[in-house]
Amino acid sequence: MARLNFPCCLLVAFMAASPAVDTPAPHIARIFASRLGYYAVKVLPEDRNSITQLTVFRLEKTGNERVVWSRSIECYPKTVVVSEDGSLLLLDCGTSAVVTMSAGGKLTSSLRLEQLLTAEEIAKHTVKTVSSRIWRDSRTMFEWLDGHAIIKLSWGGCIDIDMQSGTVSRELTK
DSSP, X not given: OOOOXXXXXXXXXXXXXXXXXXXXXXXXXEEXXXXXXXXXXXXXXXXXXXXXXXXXXXXXXXXXEXXXXXXXXXXXXXXEEEOTTSOEEEEEETTEEEEEEOTTSOEEEEEOHHHXXXXXXXXXXXXXXXXXXXXXXXXXXXXXXXXEEEEEOTTSOEEEXXXXXXXXXXXXXX
């Protein structure tokens, strides 16, 4: 007859009760491109203290890169969504759920999760881990429409962000 090891049972019980553990995005150089490939952004961490260099570029007919704009920001995004005009959505960037940047590289908003979702939606549709709140998944869709970024969440929520002003709307205005 098998005996259960008491310390092992405690460890299993503790792990089941503890918050989920997540793996932070590695601070490595990465490239993200727009859906049609007109624009791309290089994400280059400058140091481990979350200073990141963003360089948006296009390819010339010869295949050479032409820099559109470049600047440093004080966070390291897990993901970057690039529009066909060079605007950016930086996702999960430091304490912000979304940081928006215009086609010219101007930071237009830095939005915390509470500015995007209601307290009820956060409680119902996010997963809290040791270091973050997971508010989107692989089924989340991103669209660009008339200067707006539209974020369609897998559970049916929809967020409309005006890329020039950074204003957030929960109702689609377009």
